[in-house]
Amino acid sequence: MQALIDRIKQEGKVFPGNIIKVDSFINHQVDPELMLAMGKDFHAKYQDQAIEKILTIETSGIAVAVTTALQFQVPMVFAKKSEAASMDKNQYQAKVYSYTRGKTFEIRVAKDYLKAGERVLIIDDFLANGEALSGLISLCEQAGAEVAGIGIAIEKTFQPGGEKIRQAGYPIYSQARIKAFEGDTILFEEN
Amino acid sequence: MQALIDRIKQEGKVFPGNIIKVDSFINHQVDPELMLAMGKDFHAKYQDQAIEKILTIETSGIAVAVTTALQFQVPMVFAKKSEAASMDKNQYQAKVYSYTRGKTFEIRVAKDYLKAGERVLIIDDFLANGEALSGLISLCEQAGAEVAGIGIAIEKTFQPGGEKIRQAGYPIYSQARIKAFEGDTILFEEN
Numbered sequence: 320m321q322a323l324i325d326r327i328k329q330e331g332k333v334f335p336g337n338i339i340k341v342d343s344f345i346n347h348q349v350d351p352e353l354m355l356a357m358g359k360d361f362h363a364k365y366q367d368q369a370i371e372k373i374l375t376i377e378t379s380g381i382a383v384a385v386t387t388a389l390q391f392q393v394p395m396v397f398a399k400k401s402e403a404a405s406m407d408k409n410q411y412q413a414k415v416y417s418y419t420r421g422k423t424f425e426i427r428v429a430k431d432y433l434k435a436g437e438r439v440l441i442i443d444d445f446l447a448n449g450e451a452l453s454g455l456i457s458l459c460e461q462a463g464a465e466v467a468g469i470g471i472a473i474e475k476t477f478q479p480g481g482e483k484i485r486q487a488g489y490p491i492y493s494q495a496r497i498k499a500f501e502g503d504t505i506l507f508e509e510n
Numbered sequence: 511m512q513a514l515i516d517r518i519k520q521e522g523k524v525f526p527g528n529i530i531k532v533d534s535f536i537n538h539q540v541d542p543e544l545m546l547a548m549g550k551d552f553h554a555k556y557q558d559q560a561i562e563k564i565l566t567i568e569t570s571g572i573a574v575a576v577t578t579a580l581q582f583q584v585p586m587v588f589a590k591k592s593e594a595a596s597m598d599k600n601q602y603q604a605k606v607y608s609y610t611r612g613k614t615f616e617i618r619v620a621k622d623y624l625k626a627g628e629r630v631l632i633i634d635d636f637l638a639n640g641e642a643l644s645g646l647i648s649l650c651e652q653a654g655a656e657v658a659g660i661g662i663a664i665e666k667t668f669q670p671g672g673e674k675i676r677q678a679g680y681p682i683y684s685q686a687r688i689k690a691f692e693g694d695t696i697l698f699e700e701n
Contacts, residue, residue, distance in 0.1 A: 348623040349572075349586045351579040378568040378588070381540075385573045386580075388542035395540045397569070432539040 320360045320494035323472065324507055326353060333500050337447075337475065338419075345444055345472065349382045357494060358386030361442065361470040364492045365391075368467045370440045372396060374433070374459065376426055376451055383472060384442040391440070396433065398426040398458060411461040413454035418447070426454045428462075435463030446471040446493060449480020456489065473497065476508055511551045511685035514663065515698055517544060524691050528638075528666065529610075536635055536663065540573045548685060549577030552633065552661040555683045556582075559658045561631045563587060565624070565650065567617055567642055574663060575633040582631070587624065589617040589649060602652040604645035609638070617645045619653075626654030637662040637684060640671020647680065664688065667699055 332340045344350040361383075373395040375384035381397050388395035402424050405412075410427045417424060433439070441455050452469065459466050466489055474481050474493035485491055496508035523531045535541040552574075564586040566575035572588050579586035593615050596603075601618045608615060624630070632646050643660065650657050657680055665672050665684035676682055687699035 342620065343622070344585075347587065347590065347620055349576060349579070349588070351576050351586055352583065354576060355580060378572065378590075381569065381572045382576045382586075385540060385542050385545060385576050388540070389546060389577075392543065394535075395542055395573075396538065397540070399538065399569075429533065429538055431534070 320357065322353065322356055323495045326350075327473065327495055327497075327505060331505055333503050333505060337478070337500060339473070339475075339497065339500070339505065341473070345382070346379045351382075351386075354382045354386040355389075357383050357472060358388075358390050360494060361387045361440070361492070362390035364470065365440055365468040368440070369438050370467055371438045372433070372440070372464075373442055374398065374428070374439050374455055375442045376400065376455060379444045380442055383444065387440070387442050387470065394432075396428060398428045398455060401425050401427065411458045413457040413461075415450050415454040417450065426451070426458065428458050430462070433458060433462040433464050437462070437464040438467040439464045440467060441469045442471075443469075444472045446474040446480050446491070447478040449478075449484050452480060452484060456484070468492065470494075511548065513544065513547055514686045517541075518664065518686055518688075518696060522696055524694050524696060528669070528691060530664070530666075530688065530691070530696065532664070536573075537570045542573075542577075545573045545577040546580075548574050548663060549579075549581050551685060552578045552631070552683070553581035555661065556631055556659040559631070560629050561658055562629045563624070563631070563655075564633055565589065565619070565630050565646055566633045567591065567646060570635040571633055574635065578631070578633050578661065585623075587619060589619045589646060592616050592618065602649045604648040604652075606641050606645040608641065617642070617649065619649050621653070624649060624653040624655050628653070628655040629658040630655045631658055632660045633662075635663045637665040637671050637682070638669040640669075640675050643671060643675060647675070659683065661685075 373388040376398040469491040471493040564579040567589040660682040662684040
């Protein structure tokens with residue numbers, strides 16, 4: 320998606336450890352017009368998939384998940400993160416390891432909001448090692464919901480998450496695919 | 511705002527300790543059409559205030575802050591929460607006590623995204639004791655930004671936050687104002 324790629328080129332900041340920060344328009348300050356355009360782009364990609372629910376994870380996925388849900392006219396659910404384990408029979412839970420933070424946390428969705436047979440579009444801002452995305456897929460599987468599509472804003476294709484999850488048979492569409500960093504320069508996959 | 515009040519009457523759940531849960535359309539599952547209508551309502555209220563930025567706090571404020579920012583065509587910034595104190599000279603910070611969780615946490619905004627003289631509309635989902643809102647106001651004051659308005663989805667008018675912050679001179683518009691709970695029944699202020 321060219322508008323997102325252009326914005327990343329203009330404002331994305333590269334940090335050691337293959338980290339890219341997009342705090343000025345996605346992760347801290349948010350550009351609502353860009354979020355709307357991204358929501359429309361996800362809708363264009365998955366509009367024939369009879370999507371019934373958008374699933375994301377707090378916090379940074381929420382903005383684009385809302386604009387995407389607006390296009391599909393379906394509810395959005397955000398999984399909640401917690402560092403503490405809990406046993407609540409009313410929730411689906413999955414463990415997610417965060418490479419950024421170097422620890423494992425739990426993500427949860429109330430059973431009321433993810434149902435058997437529901438066709439779910441998972442939306443998230445980043446895909447790198449695929450830990451959070453695998454956790455969201457696990458929540459859907461526990462519910463018996465169907466992952467009808469996955470929409471990612473920024474994928475780092477040189478990290479293994481996308482490959483692993485595509486090989487497991489899940490369709491992933493990423494709007495901007497970063498293949499490498501060369502110093503401060505961000506290189507994108509051709510298309 | 512009648513659409514929100516009606517939805518709270520239909521789906522809001524009252525819990526001991528004057529807690530109301532609106533997990534089915536705001537705090538966990540999110541109704542994007544309602545968020546859009548709420549954003550339009552905030553815009554109608556504050557459209558003559560030359561708003562330049564929307565400020566909210568993660569997590570539950572983000573959805574309605576995005577739809578509000580779309581109406582004003584200005585950026586949205588969400589303050590980040592942390593349990594750990596930090597000293598980062600590039601951030602404004604404020605301490606917020608959470609009655610729900612019984613502990614104090616920090617909220618932060620990068621100085622890059624809140625500027626002196628900027629006219630800010632603060633948006634949040636709940637107002638009760640006013641702790642989070644006071645923290646957001648403090649961030650604006652530290653930045654020299656002007657709080658041009660405050661928009662709240664659900665205010666519990668029997669708790670002291672709204673009164674305290676209005677008396678300090680800040681304009682607050684709340685879309686649904688709950689004056690009391692009688693058993694499972696939610697009573698709203700007349701208008």
